Amino acid sequence: MKIGEAARRTGVAAHVLRHWHASGVVVPDRTASGHREYTEEHLRRAHVVRACQGVGMSLPEIRAVLTRDDASRAEVIGARLLRIRAQRAGLEAAERFLEHVIGCTHDLLTRCEACTEYARTSPHAATGGAPAGRPAADGA
Ligand SMILES: [Zn+2]
Known part of the structure; x- marks a missing residue:
């Protein structure tokens, strides 16, 4: 066609x-x-x-x-799988944070240990995607 x-x-x-x-x-x-x-x-x-x-x-x-015989195929797939797994971990952390924050009684997120812990362990924090000490709750 x-x-x-x-x-x-x-x-x-x-x-x-x-x-x-x-x-x-x-x-x-x-x-x-x-x-x-x-x-x-x-x-x-x-x-x-x-x-x-x-x-x-x-x-x-x-x-x-x-392309089955592409020399970089296994490397590309491996790198993509790693990224997908990191993204999944980030989404799961965001899910846990949001489930927590909806009922969080601290008026400042930084005064809450759980919220601060999320900011510290978020994959975005490690890569500089979000400022330290501020949970990435603004959709960034
Ligand atoms: Zn909290």
Whole structure:
């Protein structure tokens, strides 16, 4: 099928499909006249690319993951898994903090040991994502 139909079937704009082609993540066949020719397999691949982008993966990362013989594949997947696990730990800490803070009776969060402990142990605190001593409760 031509790129227009591939765009319609996947919900991915034609200019994005051309970018994905140039980036090597979804590389269509070429017709004799030189037009891009997409197969069902290319559409499935496009859906995988979108899913990977949805969890924050870059096109170079996705290309490495989808290319079985890519030298950096295991490294990219390992790094992404580490980040996902760190994000999960951060979300779980945020969940515990919010569950606590809704019933916290301290008028200043910094006077509460539990709140202060959250700020100290938050993954964001370690990476400088939030100022020390202030819980990352503002959605930052
Ligand atoms: Zn508290």
